[in-house]
Amino acid sequence: MADKLVDIPIQDLTSLRDLYREDWPKYNIGYGTVDTYVRWLNKDPNIPHIRILSLNGDWSDGTFIITDWISLYANTRSTDFTRLVKALSLVDWSKGYTIASIGSRLLDLIYKFVKENNVDVNYIKGTKWFRMPQDEAAKLIVNPPDGITLRPLTAEDVVTANALWPFRRPGSLIYLQRLAKYNVSVGAFTSDGELVAWCFRIPVGSLGTLQVAESHKRKGFGSLIVRAMAKAIGETGYDVFAPVVFDNYPSLNMFEKLGFKVVDTMNWLPPAKPGNWHDNVPHY
Structure with missing residues (x-):
């Protein structure tokens, strides 16, 4: 029988997620990713453009592929990556997915896969992966x-x-609007309503797309937003994670001063040619 990708039932997602809770925080990337979709689909089981897939209906080793709009996430608990590679080979790469949230454990495998399968990607700067325990x-x-x-x-x-x-x-735009709709987010606004700094919680469960408007840089807004987001996430019982680009020394120093510790690396591989995505879809 030919291999195929099979949708994982919503009722099985909590069990899939909990496979990644073992040996915490070793498998935090897989945990955070699946947990996001457990939370989202519990709020709205009909969110479009999300598929959570297993190879041949078997996710007992934690192997999954998630496609969510413009992004693709892949992970496994297995030390043998054969099933994950088979699953990746069944993806329609012509859609132009960004391969998102790749930790060091799977990075060489993903690099090897895209090269051998002619998946045309851009190799962008990686990030350090910071963690702060939820109680802190x-x-x-x-x-x-x-x-x-x-x-x-x-x-x-x-x-x-x-x-x-x-x-x-x-x-x-739809990617970010979805994050704002279903996840915690924080914006800093002046008295006249101008948005001057912001941060989202991205699908891997971490802080992401942290940005300060050019006119308000070097005023402490980055630290303010990180503290606000981290506190909000920590108060819900989650450890807080954050990717910071390797050579972004001001941000690296800021996270270290706040008490975050580096526990891994994190990478993204956007497509060399954007897929046929657009921002005028009526629902997100």
């Missing part, structure tokens, strides 16, 4: 300066964030 994150102090208000991002705020995002691409 919950104790962080968040004191916005006078004239600054912190609140979750709306769909309208996300339009601004996407326009200024260095990694924006076709389909990225």
Whole structure:
């Protein structure tokens, strides 16, 4: 019988996620990714453009592929990557997915796969993968300066964030609007309503797309937003993770000063040619 990708039933996702809880935080990337979709699909089981797939209906070793709009996530608990490679080989790569949230454990495998299978990707700078335990994150102090208000991002705020995002691409607006709709997010706003700093919680479960408007850099807004996001996540019982680009020394120093510790590396591989994604889909 030919290999095939099979949708994992929603009711099985919690068990799949919990396979990655063992030996915490060794498999935190797989845990955080599946946990995101457990939370999202519990809120709305009909979110479009999400598929959570196993090879031939068997996920007992933790092997999964998730396609979510413009992004693809893949992981396994197995030390033998044969089944994961088979699953990856069944993906329609012509769609132009970004291979997202690749930890060091699978990085060589993914690099080898895209090369051998002629998956055309851009090799961008990797990141250090920081962690703060949830009890430490919950104790962080968040004191916005006078004239600054912190609140979750709306769909309208996300339009601004996407326009200024260095990694924006076709389909990225819907990607960010989905994050704002289903995950915690924080924006810093001036008294006249200007959005000057923001951060999302991305599908791997970590902080992501942290950005400060050029006009408000070097004023402590990055640290403020990180503390606010980390505290919000920590108070819900989750450890807090964050990717920071290897040579972004100001951000690296900021996370270290806040008490984060490096536990891994994290990489993304965007397609060399963007897929046929667009931002005028009526639902996200």
